[in-house]
């Protein structure tokens with residue numbers, strides 16, 4: 001008999017229905033096992049298998065965890081079939097249109113939109129922390145100029161744990177969590193900008209406390225040409241939207257990595273650094289860099305995009321169109337629709353004439369009309385448009401994943417904090433199905449041929 005209240009308030013204020021607990025039945029080895037079914041606040045169903053091995057001796061097998069919920073979370077909801085993406089219930093379309101990245105970061109991390117005073121305090125406390133700790137700048141000198149910016153970003157972020165030992169406690173208080181969150185929100189963007197200037201042999205420009213994180217990042221990146229007092233509003237708005245649209249995306253590879261590392265109670269610096277390492281992969285955050293590199297290859301080969309469209313349809317060609325389709329969104333990526341509009345505005349504003357961007361427009365037109373792509377849901381995704389937009393505003397290709405990381409940092413921190421505050425917190429320890437050799441005896445080396 002269910003004695004719980006009809007609506008149970010979870011620790012994050014999310015509501016999950018307990019009024020009629022559903023069950024799923026599993027028949028295995030002559031036994032029938034009842035598994036409880038949880039219904040999320042958007043009516044998704046989750047079969048609770050947390051007692052499965054104890055009750056049946058069996059585990060589930062789900063390579064890539066694509067059918068497995070690793071946790072409950074109140075941060076982001078996406079519906080791949082309907083192209084819905086909401087942060088704490090707010091549609092991404094409204095946040096991208098009206099909010100600042102700092103507002104969205106606060107919303108993701110603390111659960112609600114900040115009041116004016118809360119936002120002023122939040123951004124002010126971040127600005128106080130823009131400067132890197134003494135001696136930290138030497139880390140940039142130890143990398144060759146050819147080092148990928150994500151190698152520098154991930155290493156330097158982990159290195160912060162050596163400068164802030166007081167923020168590495170395995171069971172941080174709320175105040176310590178807030179302090180490490182503010183420190184990372186401030187100093188990851190400083191590390192990103194400093195890394196860029198060192199890589200290009202440019203003098204370091206100290207951060208300015210009177211600029212927003214986005215304007216400050218552009219200022220440190222491009223120097224006086226991006227005056228934080230009169231930043232080019234179209235460019236700042238476009239970059240702000242890129243950061244907001246990339247701020248969180250449920251349990252994607254890098255966010256799951258942050259949760260995995262953080263679940264051992266490793267500190268936030270190294271947990272975020274691990275997330276950056278996962279994001280670097282070309283199948284994840286490196287995809288927008290791959291889009292531009294694909295366009296460059298097509299351009300250098302003469303720009304015959306029709307030939308590459310044909311190659312994309314020919315499985316034996318080994319050529320794959322980067323920036324099309326998505327593993328979660330089945331019909332369209334809501335972020336791509338917003339970035340497409342931003343792209344058009346920035347290209348018009350800057351009067352950019354770039355053969356790669358013309359190529360991109362041709363590929364987009366084909367993909368949106370050609371039955372082959374339509375039937376396979378290979379529409380231009382967020383990586384396609386973010387690559388074009390970042391290139392148009394002068395961000396070097398090798399910084400694209402860094403920009404993705406600056407946006408996703410808010411989501412990583414939100415999930416890290418939510419996980420540590422979860423009543424059911426425990427270390428992540430998946431199982432496996434063993435497929436190796438049966439037991440066998442050791443053969444001394446002298447007896448081996």
Ligand code: MLT
Pocket residue numbers: 246248249252253284327328
């Ligand atoms: C993301 O935003 O993390 C990417 O779209 C990848 C994903 O969600 O799996």
